[in-house]
Amino acid sequence: MSTSNLLTRLTAALPELNKSEVKVANAILENPEAATRSSIAVLAAAASVSEPSVNRFCKRFGAxxxxxxxxQLARSLVSGVKYISRAVELDDSIDTYPRKLFDNTISALMLAKESLPLPAIERVVNHLSQARRIHFFGLGTSAAVAKDAEHKFFRFNVPVSSHTDPLMQRMLAASGGVGDLFFCISHTGRTQAIIEAAELARKTEATVVSLTCEASPLATHSHVVIGLDNKENTDDYLPMTSRIVQLVVLDVLAIGVMLQRGEGFLPHLARIKASVKNTRLPDDSD
Amino acid sequence: MSTSNLLTRLTAALPELNKSEVKVANAILENPEAATRSSIAVLAAAASVSEPSVNRFCKRFGAxxxxxxxxQLARSLVSGVKYISRAVELDDSIDTYPRKLFDNTISALMLAKESLPLPAIERVVNHLSQARRIHFFGLGTSAAVAKDAEHKFFRFNVPVSSHTDPLMQRMLAASGGVGDLFFCISHTGRTQAIIEAAELARKTEATVVSLTCEASPLATHSHVVIGLDNKENTDDYLPMTSRIVQLVVLDVLAIGVMLQRGEGFLPHLARIKASVKNTRLPDDSD
DNA sequence: TTTATTTTGTAATAAAACTACATTAAACTA
DNA sequence: TAGTTTAATGTAGTTTTATTACAAAATAAA
Structure with missing residues (x-):
């Protein structure tokens, strides 16, 4: 399983190959796309060598x-067209920018998925499921994330609240005690109001958890940090992909807590779901 | 040569396939990587169908x-994501469920990207950029989405508000006038409070836009609908992927409005960004 | 229930890939 | 240079894999 591109390897190896192998390599490089579609017989003919020569050639390259x-060839042909986040340009049209935005979000999630801090997530899940009270703190864009988190975690039978008022945050933080969990959300990790709230909470018996970018001031004031990289060149004017990643991480945490509660907890969730039934018009399907 | 990903197409087509084809599709989605390596016989066995069934399946998908x-399958796997919605199981561990969740979200976004209602989006962008006042309405999980939207659209120099209180929503809706834009967000499109607010607004001179699922009651009460499919088998107990898609659609709308404002508008956005600078600790990088 | 239609499987056929072995070419030795 | 060894390539047969034609179920319609 080589990390580098097969076509590059082919070209690089060219001088060390013997006659018929060179022929095969050239035939492939001539039209790699076609090569992926041909049978061994067709490729052998194109290279004017015998079929076993092609076969040996393949084995020589690790196949x-x-x-x-x-x-492998097919794979290396696409790898060049991989997802790259492309910034929206001023001359983008309805046919281009919506897809660009989706692509950017998707690739942000793919990146985040690769570097997920699983140990931290696990620790936070433990804290969350043992907490007697959970407070979500966020400002600006993170306020909506905090609100979303509140909506998700209240289902776990724990008092949950979300706060966007810095004064409220400070007061709550200062009055924290054993079993209180302060969950601070900040994209930059440099928002002073949140940092101060975290500092205040650290002086109490409460637990401080933060979802923010690694090695930020907020991170240093927390017991546990879920650190997300934010090389957000795409969010120049409007914050976008970062908060989506935050939301999905919060989904992960919620599911983590749910899994800890185990099977016995599902009826409780079902009841909550059922409770909103009569606020809705009947569905045709059920 | 289809532009969209084969895995996504597979998932999307799932409901329209017949028994044995579903078996084949699932066998592939279960482990697409392995599928690319197996012979037709092995895959047929894995799906417990006959070899010709697998063959017919392939042809049905354009091969x-x-x-x-x-x-084709190998090609679609290159981007590194498993575009499969695999539900989280109770015996999932920290090594499996976080990635599953990310994958589910990613594939939801990819699916949504394929079936983006561009004409509706364009119309809504026009409405948004011409509106004199924008009200975002959402309840439950959609309340957080509405809040997020508020945060994004206030940057466009238009009075924006988000409301989660049904009474407030009704009062505002009833007092709507020319230039007022009511933007209703509902995953199901069946939440009565929101539908009623939309109905009230429709009786005024205001414009009613909704981000909801197609052919729902809410949709019928709106001037323009951005319809999203929601075959959300993954959101059984906690609403997750649907709201992420909604958020990204709102990003699309915001960007759309931004593009309409044109280059002259960027300094304004820059000023807003600068305005939060002194609430933050200095960054090493800038 | 009977009949038409669709879906699925069986078995035969065709195609493709691989292996063992033979042949040729090249390199080395005397 | 001829003989010998070694490496490279090809031939032919074998095995594996994929496809096709057709028959049997299953399903839907009458």
């Missing part, structure tokens, strides 16, 4: 055989 | 046959 080689 | 299908 188990010709079909496997084609698979 | 010339099984090998060609495997090639």
């Amino acid at each position: 188990t055989g010709f079909p496997d080689f084609k698979l | 010339t046959g099984f090998p060609d299908f495997k090639l």
Whole structure:
């Protein structure tokens, strides 16, 4: 399983190959796309060599055989067209910018998925499921994230609140005690109001958890940090992808708590779901 | 040569397939990586169907046959994500469920991206940028979405508010006039309070826009609808992927409005960004 | 229930890939 | 240079894999 591109490897190896192998390599490089579609016979003919020569060639490059080689080739052909976050330009039209935005969000999530701080997540899940009270703090864009978190966690039978007022946050933080969990959300980790609230809470018996960017001031004032990288070149004017990642991380935490509660807890969730039934018009399907 | 990802297409087509085809699709989605390596016989066995069934399946998805299908599959796997919605199971561990959740969200976004109602989006962008006042209405999970939208659209120099109180919503809706834009957000499109608010607003000179699921009661009471499919089998107990899609659609709308305002508007956004600078600790980088 | 239609599977056929072995070419040795 | 060894390539047969034609179920319609 080589990390580098197969086509590059092919070109690089060219001088060390023997006659027929060079022929095969050239035939492939001539039209790699076509090569992925051809049978061993067709490719052998194109390279004017015998079929076993092609087969040997494939094995030489680490494949188990010709079909496997084609698979690798197909893979390396797309890898060049991988998802790149492309900034929206002023001359973008309705046919371009919506998809660009979705792509950016998707790739942000893909990146975040790769570098998920699982140990921290696990610790936070433990804190959350043992907490006697949970306070979500966020300002600006993170206020909406905090609100969303509140909506999710209240289902776990714990008193939950979200606060966007810095004064309220300070007062609550200062009066924290054992079992209180302060969950601070900040994209930059540099918002003073939140940092101060975290500081105040740290002086009490409460637990301070933060969802923010690594090695930020807020991070240093927390017991546990879920650190997300934020190389957000795309969010120049409007904050976008970062909060989506935060939301999904909060989903992960909620599911983590749910899984800890186990099967016996599902009826409780079902009851909550049922409770909103009569605020809705009947659905055709059920 | 389809532009969209094969895995996404597979998931999307799932409801329209017949028994054995569903079996094949699931076998592939279960482990797409393995599928690219298996022979038709192995895959047929894994899906407990006959080999010709697998073959027919491949042709149905535009491939010339099984090998060609495997090639396409290999190509779609390159981006590194498993575009499969796999529900979280009770025996999932920290090593599995976080990634599953990210994958589910990613695939929801990819699906949504494929079926984006661009004409509706364009119309809504026009309404938004011409509105003299914007009111975002949402309840439950959608309340957080409405809050997020408020945070984003206030940057456009228009009075924006978000409301989660049904009474407030009704009062505002009833007093709507020319230039007022009521933006209703509801995952199901069946929440009575929101529908009633939309009805009230429709009786005024105001414009009613909704972000909800297609062909729902709320949709019928709106001037313009941005319809999102919601085959949310993954959101059984906690609403998750649907709201993320809603948020990204709102990002799209915000960007759309921004693009309409044009280059001259960017300094304004920059000023807003600068205004929060002194609430933050200095950053090392800038 | 009977009949038409669709879906699925069986078995035969065709295609593709691989292996063992033979042949040729190249390199080395005397 | 001829003989010998070694590496490279090809041939032919074998095995695996994929496809096709057709028959049997299953499903839907009458």
